[in-house]
Amino acid sequence: MNVNFSEEELAFERDVKAFFKDKYPDDIRQKQDRGINLEKEDMVRWQKILNDQGWAAVNWPVEYGGTGWTPVQKYIFANESAANNAPAVVPFGMKMVAPIIYTFGNEQQKQRFLPDILASNVWWAQGYSEPGAGSDLASLKMRADRDGNEYILNGTKTWTTLGHLAEWIFCLVRTSSDVQRRQEGISFVLVDMATPGVTVRPIITIEGEREVNEVHFENVRIPVENLVGEEGKGWTYGKVLLQHERTNIAGVANSKYRLGKLKERTSKNIHGATPLLEDHAFRRKVGALEIEIKALEYTELRTLAAVAVGKAPGPESSILKVKGTELQQALDELFMEAAGYYALPFVRDQYRLDFPTDDKIGYSTETRSALRYFNNRKASIYGGSNEIQKNIVAKHVLGL
Amino acid sequence: MDFSLTEEQTMLQDSVSKFIDNDYDFEKRQSIAESTKGYSEEFWQTFAELGWTSVPFAEDDGGFGGGPLEIMLMMEQFGRGLVVEPFLANIILVGGVLRRLANAEQKEQWLNGIIDGSKQGALAFTEAQGRYTLSDIITTAKADGDNFVLNGSKAVVLNGGRADFLIIPARSSGKQRDEDGITLFIVDAKSAGISRSAYQTVDAHQAAEITLNDVRVPAANILGELGKAYPTIDAVIDEATLAASAEAVGIMQTLLLKTLEYSKSRVQFGVPISSFQALQHRMVDMLMGCEQSKSLLLWATMANADGSTEAKQAISAMKYLIGTTGRKVGQEAVQIHGGMGVSWEMDVAHYFKRLTAIELLFGNADFHLDKYAANI
Ligand SMILES: Cc1cc2nc3c(=O)[nH]c(=O)nc-3n(C[C@H](O)[C@H](O)[C@H](O)COP(=O)(O)OP(=O)(O)OC[C@H]3O[C@@H](n4cnc5c(N)ncnc54)[C@H](O)[C@@H]3O)c2cc1C
Numbered sequence A: 001m002n003v004n005f006s007e008e009e010l011a012f013e014r015d016v017k018a019f020f021k022d023k024y025p026d027d028i029r030q031k032q033d034r035g036i037n038l039e040k041e042d043m044v045r046w047q048k049i050l051n052d053q054g055w056a057a058v059n060w061p062v063e064y065g066g067t068g069w070t071p072v073q074k075y076i077f078a079n080e081s082a083a084n085n086a087p088a089v090v091p092f093g094m095k096m097v098a099p100i101i102y103t104f105g106n107e108q109q110k111q112r113f114l115p116d117i118l119a120s121n122v123w124w125a126q127g128y129s130e131p132g133a134g135s136d137l138a139s140l141k142m143r144a145d146r147d148g149n150e151y152i153l154n155g156t157k158t159w160t161t162l163g164h165l166a167e168w169i170f171c172l173v174r175t176s177s178d179v180q181r182r183q184e185g186i187s188f189v190l191v192d193m194a195t196p197g198v199t200v201r202p203i204i205t206i207e208g209e210r211e212v213n214e215v216h217f218e219n220v221r222i223p224v225e226n227l228v229g230e231e232g233k234g235w236t237y238g239k240v241l242l243q244h245e246r247t248n249i250a251g252v253a254n255s256k257y258r259l260g261k262l263k264e265r266t267s268k269n270i271h272g273a274t275p276l277l278e279d280h281a282f283r284r285k286v287g288a289l290e291i292e293i294k295a296l297e298y299t300e301l302r303t304l305a306a307v308a309v310g311k312a313p314g315p316e317s318s319i320l321k322v323k324g325t326e327l328q329q330a331l332d333e334l335f336m337e338a339a340g341y342y343a344l345p346f347v348r349d350q351y352r353l354d355f356p357t358d359d360k361i362g363y364s365t366e367t368r369s370a371l372r373y374f375n376n377r378k379a380s381i382y383g384g385s386n387e388i389q390k391n392i393v394a395k396h397v398l399g400l
Numbered sequence B: 001m002d003f004s005l006t007e008e009q010t011m012l013q014d015s016v017s018k019f020i021d022n023d024y025d026f027e028k029r030q031s032i033a034e035s036t037k038g039y040s041e042e043f044w045q046t047f048a049e050l051g052w053t054s055v056p057f058a059e060d061d062g063g064f065g066g067g068p069l070e071i072m073l074m075m076e077q078f079g080r081g082l083v084v085e086p087f088l089a090n091i092i093l094v095g096g097v098l099r100r101l102a103n104a105e106q107k108e109q110w111l112n113g114i115i116d117g118s119k120q121g122a123l124a125f126t127e128a129q130g131r132y133t134l135s136d137i138i139t140t141a142k143a144d145g146d147n148f149v150l151n152g153s154k155a156v157v158l159n160g161g162r163a164d165f166l167i168i169p170a171r172s173s174g175k176q177r178d179e180d181g182i183t184l185f186i187v188d189a190k191s192a193g194i195s196r197s198a199y200q201t202v203d204a205h206q207a208a209e210i211t212l213n214d215v216r217v218p219a220a221n222i223l224g225e226l227g228k229a230y231p232t233i234d235a236v237i238d239e240a241t242l243a244a245s246a247e248a249v250g251i252m253q254t255l256l257l258k259t260l261e262y263s264k265s266r267v268q269f270g271v272p273i274s275s276f277q278a279l280q281h282r283m284v285d286m287l288m289g290c291e292q293s294k295s296l297l298l299w300a301t302m303a304n305a306d307g308s309t310e311a312k313q314a315i316s317a318m319k320y321l322i323g324t325t326g327r328k329v330g331q332e333a334v335q336i337h338g339g340m341g342v343s344w345e346m347d348v349a350h351y352f353k354r355l356t357a358i359e360l361l362f363g364n365a366d367f368h369l370d371k372y373a374a375n376i
Helices: A007-023 A026-033 A040-053 A071-083 A091-104 A107-118 A234-249 A252-266 A280-308 A317-343 A369-380 A386-397 B007-023 B026-033 B041-049 B068-081 B087-101 B104-115 B230-265 B277-305 B311-336 B338-342 B347-360 B365-373
Strands: A124-127 A143-147 A150-157 A168-174 A186-192 A198-204 A210-223 B121-123 B140-144 B147-158 B165-171 B182-188 B194-200 B206-218
Touching: A007 A040, A007 A071, A026 A040, A071 A252, A071 A280, A091 A107, A091 A124, A091 A168, A091 A186, A091 A234, A143 A168, A150 A168, A150 A186, A168 A234, A186 A210, A186 A234, A252 A280, A252 A317, A280 A317, A280 B365, A317 A369, A317 A386, A317 B147, A317 B347, A369 B311, A369 B338, A369 B347, A386 B277, B007 B068, B026 B347, B068 B087, B068 B230, B068 B277, B087 B104, B087 B121, B087 B147, B087 B165, B087 B230, B121 B147, B140 B165, B147 B165, B147 B182, B165 B206, B182 B206, B182 B230, B230 B277, B230 B311, B230 B347, B277 B311, B311 B338, B311 B347, B311 B365, B338 B347
Parallel strands: A124 A168, B121 B165
Antiparallel strands: A143 A150, A150 A210, A168 A186, A198 A210, B140 B147, B147 B206, B165 B182, B194 B206
16 A cells, blocks of 8 residues: 555656646637537537547446556546646436446447447437436336337437437336336337437526426337347446446546635735634634545545456445535535525626726625535536445445 | 413514415415515505504504514414515615614605615625624725715625615725724615626525626715614614524424325325334424424523513524424425425425525524624
């Protein structure tokens, strides 16, 4: 055990730093730093730059175009990416469906889907939740009925993040109701969203933006080749994916970056006022949060190290999800507290690049703070709510 | 000690409560909030006709002669209905200053319009650097013959964009955070040198950034004495803190009710989610938070109504507790609603946002805990 980086690791860190300095587009950096929403085009462009470098698929096996990095390399990369405030990859293709395809898919599916995910040519959405099936995912009702060489899909998926921008969606669907356990009879299918019968309707979230959707399927016909793995085994695959998703949600590197920003922002002295960071009560809260983040950073490193020696992320990933989202939300609260009255303005236009700087109200970190706080209450709800994670830990880690 | 209401108080409470039940459902509230004005002029007139806008004013001024208790009863109901009409800004903040300081002429010119609902006002008590320190004022007022010249800027002024007139605290002498040397000026919002940029706030209320560039104000527009405004501002913000906290308590109780209802109807794993003990305990915590908050609301309101020496401590204690438990109650309500809790179409999301905004108004939990702890 050793807390320091080796020579090779230090060299890798220098490479990564140089890459971000040279290749991270300035316009995207500006938008990110000013809290302006990215266009799909921005995110795709950045992913393609990463892909040209061979760094798009951090976790994939080398044979499919992954990096083959050690946990420490992944850690270094994640930190540099966060330190530059670079956009995180939209997870649904790269981090969610791809691992299912390369683990459980057939050769033809791998060849057909993985290259386009790697190059960000095709965007994916995740179709798990339904109006009646949230925490109790296994109660899902969307059907896939076999008809010759096709499945006919009928049902509704909801909360589909970025579904309006995606070309494909992966869904858990019911292929059989004649089963002993509800988890049986669920299959994992891939659907081209341009197929007739698919409609996407917006759901506006609490802060006023379109981020999620309801997706309806009415007699949507897909070829049976779009079934991944065995019919009726989708639940098992989906569960593996959820564990990947949970490890991803923790976002420790990003929390570290934001904590740094919070300290920077609150140590500024405006118009003769004492910087907030010098306020004893506030400073202690920042300190306490920094300690928690440090602890989670090491917890994550330990999990990654275990994965590196061949263990799939197990129920322990739930711990990362719960703690990680709690810390993100604690940061949201501190940013909002720091903004004080300036958390209140709701001026959507000022988050556009062409909005005149003189007319801006407060700093973007201030005026977005409440909106972000509201929106990010989702973090303890999605990816399996934190209550569900605790149920999993109680059952599978503590054996209760 | 007596927690019962007088007949008059009960009638007032009932009349607001009926209005909320009959005329102000969530759909209506949303359509008002999303209109250009951001409030209903028609309802504002109704408020005036029913006498609500006159409640805290003396009978001699054409008011109802009510005090903090009456305001509390109304604000709780406004919280329950998530009312966006600018009662706090006009009646409590602006009205609170005018009631105390305006002379007969000034009352005639400004206060009457507030009471009869024909005028909108704003008290510009916040500056960007000041956070919650009311004496932190760098807007200057320089005497020039019979006039004063104001320069500076005011931040997040509630109701500032649509106000017909503004009450502006400015420094006529002293240093940045001195309590002495602050003067209140009342000016037409369209006076030369005033520029305003109005916007909606995250809780569907409205505010504005206000810049004062060589604004000339006649000395006759000073409210009260030159340089002696601080105690009035402080007292008015105390009342506003009480009023906003009463609204917060109304919101918290509503969030609890809505969460209970939702949890009983939402079925997962074949049972209502209200049957999970993990959630039951949290709803019990919400209830305890509501009750504790209501208790301090009553204590602080009664103490202030009596002019008790404890009043300031009580107000800080209350705002601290409502700040911390309100945050908890709001977060739990959203969490227990799952994805629905973060949807624009759901009322709880909007109750949560208003509750959060109140947490940030007039001093957050840290600020009031500091104030309280300094005097234990
Ligand atoms: C912004 C956002 C984006 C999302 N993106 C996607 C997406 O892209 N794809 C997708 O498929 N889904 C997505 N989801 C859906 C998400 O996974 C669900 O919201 C989540 O699983 C919770 O389900 P629910 O909203 O139906 O809440 P419910 O399941 O109704 O839960 C309500 C409350 O009850 C609690 N609860 C439920 N069961 C138990 C129990 N047994 N014990 C204790 N407490 C319990 C929950 O924790 C929660 O607090 C997204 C959700 C949000 C909010």
